[in-house]
Amino acid sequence: MMSSNRQRLLQLLTEKSYQEREVTLASGKTSNFYVDCKQTTLSAEGQLLMGRLHLAEVDKYEQRTGRKVYAVGGLTLGADPIATAISMTSALAGRPIDAFIVRKEPKGHGTGAWLEGCNQFPEGVEVVVVEDVATTGGSALKAVQRVRDAGYRVNLVLGLVDRLEGGREAIEKEDLEFISLYERSDFQ
Numbered sequence: 230m231m232s233s234n235r236q237r238l239l240q241l242l243t244e245k246s247y248q249e250r251e252v253t254l255a256s257g258k259t260s261n262f263y264v265d266c267k268q269t270t271l272s273a274e275g276q277l278l279m280g281r282l283h284l285a286e287v288d289k290y291e292q293r294t295g296r297k298v299y300a301v302g303g304l305t306l307g308a309d310p311i312a313t314a315i316s317m318t319s320a321l322a323g324r325p326i327d328a329f330i331v332r333k334e335p336k337g338h339g340t341g342a343w344l345e346g347c348n349q350f351p352e353g354v355e356v357v358v359v360e361d362v363a364t365t366g367g368s369a370l371k372a373v374q375r376v377r378d379a380g381y382r383v384n385l386v387l388g389l390v391d392r393l394e395g396g397r398e399a400i401e402k403e404d405l406e407f408i409s410l411y412e413r414s415d416f417q
Contacts, residue, residue: 231281231282231285234278234281234282235282235410237274237278238269238275238278238279238282238410239411239415241269241272241274241275241278242264242266242269242275242389242390242411242416243416245268245269245272245275246264246265246266246267246268246269247262247263247264247416248262248263248264248265249261249262250262250263254364255364255367255368256364256365256367258364258365258394260392262413262416264362264390264392264416266307266361266362266389266390267306267307267310267361270307270310270311270314270361270389271310275310275314276310276313276314276317277314277318279310279311279314279315279389279410280314280315280316280317280318280319281318282410283301283311283314283315283318283359283387283410284315284318284319284322284326286387286408286410287301287315287319287326287357287387290357290385290406290408294384296355296384297354297355298326298355298356298357298385299326299327299350299351299354299355299356299381300316300326300327300328300329300346300347300350300354300356300357300381301315301316301326301327301328301329301356301357301358301359301387302328302329302330302331302344302346302356302358302359302372302376303330303331303358303359303360303368303369303372304331304333304360304368304369304371304372305330305331305332305333307360307361307362307368308330308331308358308359308360308361308368308372309330311359311360311361311387311389312328312329312330312359313328315328315359316328327346327350328346329344329345329346329347329350329356330344330345330346331343331344331358331371331372331375331376332344332345343375343378343379344375344376344379347379347381350381352380352381353380353381353382354381354382355381355382355383355384356376356381356382356383357383357385357386357387358372358373358376358383358385358386358387359386359387359388359389360372360386360387360388360389361388361389361390362388362389362390362391362392363386363388363390363391363392363396363397363400363407363409364392364394364395364396365394365395365396365399366395366396366397366398366399366400366407367399369386369388369396369400370399370400370403373386373403373405383405384405384406385405385406385407385408386400386405386406386407386408387408387409388407388408388409388410389409389410389411390409390410390411390412390413391407391409391411391412391413392412392413393412393413393414394413397409
């Protein structure tokens with residue numbers, strides 16, 4: 230079943246999200262292709278498939294390491310639908326994993342918080358940072374730092390698409406494991 234889910238999600242990403250055109254990426258780099266994951270991650274079927282596939286990766290991680298993952302989240306906006314898909318899928322599977330959001334700027338009023346959804350998390354719990362597209366790894370690493378600064382442990386970054394442009398290496402250089410469902414070559 231996971232194999233057919235993986236194939237279908239790739240089909241959705243290819244149809245809805247993958248574009249061959251000149252773009253400037255968040256990293257500032259230019260590219261001749263773009264993967265606008267939100268076109269897929271915000272679709273109902275994309276949410277379902279993504280949630281299943283990423284939750285399976287969290288399960289494998291927990292089994293391999295013996296660590297319990299308490300929550301998933303990442304830098305808004307790309308990570309938001311991924312985190313919520315994993316969270317919802319985990320609840321349906323009877324083993325809820327909460328979701329959280331890392332702001333790009335601290336909240337402008339009230340607590341000035343960088344993180345949303347974490348108020349009830351015990352300090353020191355293990356969380357997973359998620360990323361839609363990894364290019365340089367900068368967004369994921371920014372999220373990891375904010376999460377660690379808030380007192381939580383991060384050892385795994387889960388991606389949807391790895392552009393194969395140094396993101397994996399940058400993430401792994403920070404002593405983090407990086408798992409991505411797809412790579413650039415899956416689209417070409």
